[in-house]
Amino acid sequence: xxxxxxxxxxxxxxxxxxxxxxxxxxxxxxxxxxxGLANKVGIQQGSLYNYFxxxxxxxxxxxxxHMEALTEQQEKALAGIDDPVEALRTFIRFHIDYHISRxxxxxxxxxxxxxxxxxNYKIIADMRSQYENRLIDIIIKAQxxxxxxxxxxxxxxxxxxxMLTGICQWFNPKGRLSKEEVITTYMSMALSALQVRASH
Amino acid sequence: xxxxxxxxxxxxxxxxxxxxxxxxxxxxxxxxxxxGLANKVGIQQGSLYNYFxxxxxxxxxxxxxHMEALTEQQEKALAGIDDPVEALRTFIRFHIDYHISRxxxxxxxxxxxxxxxxxNYKIIADMRSQYENRLIDIIIKAQxxxxxxxxxxxxxxxxxxxMLTGICQWFNPKGRLSKEEVITTYMSMALSALQVRASH
Numbered sequence: 001x002x003x004x005x006x007x008x009x010x011x012x013x014x015x016x017x018x019x020x021x022x023x024x025x026x027x028x029x030x031x032x033x034x035x036g037l038a039n040k041v042g043i044q045q046g047s048l049y050n051y052f053x054x055x056x057x058x059x060x061x062x063x064x065x066h067m068e069a070l071t072e073q074q075e076k077a078l079a080g081i082d083d084p085v086e087a088l089r090t091f092i093r094f095h096i097d098y099h100i101s102r103x104x105x106x107x108x109x110x111x112x113x114x115x116x117x118x119x120n121y122k123i124i125a126d127m128r129s130q131y132e133n134r135l136i137d138i139i140i141k142a143q144x145x146x147x148x149x150x151x152x153x154x155x156x157x158x159x160x161x162x163m164l165t166g167i168c169q170w171f172n173p174k175g176r177l178s179k180e181e182v183i184t185t186y187m188s189m190a191l192s193a194l195q196v197r198a199s200h
Numbered sequence: 201x202x203x204x205x206x207x208x209x210x211x212x213x214x215x216x217x218x219x220x221x222x223x224x225x226x227x228x229x230x231x232x233x234x235x236g237l238a239n240k241v242g243i244q245q246g247s248l249y250n251y252f253x254x255x256x257x258x259x260x261x262x263x264x265x266h267m268e269a270l271t272e273q274q275e276k277a278l279a280g281i282d283d284p285v286e287a288l289r290t291f292i293r294f295h296i297d298y299h300i301s302r303x304x305x306x307x308x309x310x311x312x313x314x315x316x317x318x319x320n321y322k323i324i325a326d327m328r329s330q331y332e333n334r335l336i337d338i339i340i341k342a343q344x345x346x347x348x349x350x351x352x353x354x355x356x357x358x359x360x361x362x363m364l365t366g367i368c369q370w371f372n373p374k375g376r377l378s379k380e381e382v383i384t385t386y387m388s389m390a391l392s393a394l395q396v397r398a399s400h
Binding site: 025026027028029030031107110111114151152155156158159160161162163165166167169170177182185186188189190192193194195 | 225226227228229230231307310311314351352355356358359360361362363365366367369370377382385386388389390392393394395
């Protein structure tokens, strides 16, 4: 389809995705209509079908493209880092930095897991696991090197991820604390929570 | 109104609240209709108006009654505890224990903050602050007693709350870990994150 292949097609797709993300963030997936979306973008409803066939496909596209970009950036950030504590520090900084400016994506990725078909849910859940497993693996590596105690690495990773992602719920870029101040505070909290040996 | 005053009225109201919570959890507030709710409960739509006047009033009732019960139980749990570290321990246990069996309430209370009128939002936000401030005050008290370092108590409290509440996203009562095992692990993570002096 020429509209999706050309640069104007790519631009329209980005506009559609942004508008859809906003509508789902504000009203939820079930309440969002393709008619309302077309109105918001300022195109005919029929034109949407150049970019996706169903509302479900749109949701999957939104969430999976976020997860793909996230995992790609995660790999890039952690590439070549061998020391587990250095990897933990890098992961913590990366996770906060990436999500803090994407609160709409974070909200929709979490709240609309309910709205996927079982097939799509499984794909998204696997993508989430892949991202989380990277942190779990770092913790296990730190445990093997006796740099942290022998707690349940998976449960610990979930705790850290929830703590860090929770920043999106209250952080205000124009607020009292800068992003760097937040990263400093949470870096300290997360490393302490994991009980990284003080000597390291 | 006799229907709401009598014991059968109270029972019906509880049935309505439970069904509404489930529908909002599954589809979102905007997508929920009072017609669908009445169908689910098995009453006439008109009968719903014996219990609330608008969908907004229903949402407010759901969330505010949860917050009231939560704050009441929090006060009860912390009553008479003077030692700040003992209070931290009690708060952490209470918070996990209360929320772990209420994942629908937790989800709706968070995801549908967007759906309140400004007036109702303010009341709910104040109730949330009241609950959070209890933890912030305990941390400040622990700082004054030099039992924890001088970090930002508010930011630290947000981190702990996000970490603990996040358990609702993955905990399965029939899963690998018991509630007590989860509480033990998160107790250790939270106290470590707050850097409670080891000697205490």
